[in-house]
Amino acid sequence: MSGPEPGRPAPGGATAGVSRSVFRDRDELVRVVAARLVEALAGAQAAHGSASVVLTGGRVAADVYRTVRERTDRDSVDWSRVDVWWGDERFLPAGHPDRNETQARAALLDALPLDPARVHPMPADDGPDGADPQAAAQRYAQALAGAAGPDGDLPRFDVLLLGVGEDGHVASVFPGHPVTGATEPVAAVRDSPKPPPVRITLTLPAIGTAGEVWLVAAGADKAGAVRLALTEAGADAVSADAAAPGAWTGTAGALPAAVVRGVDHTHWFLDREAVPPGP
Numbered sequence: 001m002s003g004p005e006p007g008r009p010a011p012g013g014a015t016a017g018v019s020r021s022v023f024r025d026r027d028e029l030v031r032v033v034a035a036r037l038v039e040a041l042a043g044a045q046a047a048h049g050s051a052s053v054v055l056t057g058g059r060v061a062a063d064v065y066r067t068v069r070e071r072t073d074r075d076s077v078d079w080s081r082v083d084v085w086w087g088d089e090r091f092l093p094a095g096h097p098d099r100n101e102t103q104a105r106a107a108l109l110d111a112l113p114l115d116p117a118r119v120h121p122m123p124a125d126d127g128p129d130g131a132d133p134q135a136a137a138q139r140y141a142q143a144l145a146g147a148a149g150p151d152g153d154l155p156r157f158d159v160l161l162l163g164v165g166e167d168g169h170v171a172s173v174f175p176g177h178p179v180t181g182a183t184e185p186v187a188a189v190r191d192s193p194k195p196p197p198v199r200i201t202l203t204l205p206a207i208g209t210a211g212e213v214w215l216v217a218a219g220a221d222k223a224g225a226v227r228l229a230l231t232e233a234g235a236d237a238v239s240a241d242a243a244a245p246g247a248w249t250g251t252a253g254a255l256p257a258a259v260v261r262g263v264d265h266t267h268w269f270l271d272r273e274a275v276p277p278g279p
């Protein structure tokens with residue numbers, strides 16, 4: 001591994017609060033993110049009495065969830081005092097295998113003694129609002145507001161996990177899509193460039209209320225987006241003109257992965273393949 005201790009700020013990083021860790025391979029990356037997640041949730045409970053996590057979808061996230069499930073120390077977290085939210089969802093019927101909720105439940109949540117009232121999946125397209133993603137997004141915003149304190153629309157998010165798309169999207173905020181400019185906490189996404197076309201997502205301002213934002217990316221197909229995003233984040237001095245073929249080739253400023261920040265800290269967890277050689 002290179003870089004600072006995972007999940008902890010880089011000393012003297014170019015941008016305050018943005019740091020990264022690069023792991024030998026995907027397995028090591030997944031192991032460390034799983035370990036840090038257990039540690040962070042236990043730490044949040046020690047500090048606040050409860051903890052909250054915002055889950056992402058995607059392949060590497062599923063591996064992290066399976067690894068948390070298998071950890072012998074996983075019960076250092078009191079799972080009955082964890083609030084589980086989602087950063088985005090594919091707007092499909094409940095139980096559909098492509099829903100991020102279905103993936104997270106199968107990989108981890110079904111094995112944990114969670115309080116069902118504290119598990120907050122985004123609505124499905126056969127839910128109370130039917131196939132109206134705008135109404136479903138509004139419903140999720142209301143659920144978030146209901147869990148928030150008196151002064152805000154959003155509850156405390158201790159750790160917010162993000163996968164990173166080959167195009168530099170995070171959650172379901174896609175580069176060049178109008179959702180990048182959304183200011184309400186939760187947005188409906190139509191015409192997603194990645195299937196399925198209809199989604200629900202936390203917006204960039206909502207993501208930015210999390211204490212810790214962790215971006216997790218593995219594999220060479222993510223290297224172009226990672227390079228651009230780290231350039232914009234100021235966490236690395238790489239050239240923006242070297243995006244991998246097929247990856248996002250727009251300007252770094254338009255890349256959602258480049259602009260997300262946690263309130264306290266933003267950390268990139270990467271494997272070596274996702275980090276192209278520097279200049």
Ligand SMILES: O=C1O[C@H](COP(=O)(O)O)[C@@H](O)[C@H](O)[C@H]1O
Binds near residue numbers: 057058100170171194
């Ligand atoms: O569609 C989505 O994709 C991204 C990235 O997924 P990956 O499999 O390329 O890691 C994910 O972060 C997002 O939650 C999901 O809806």
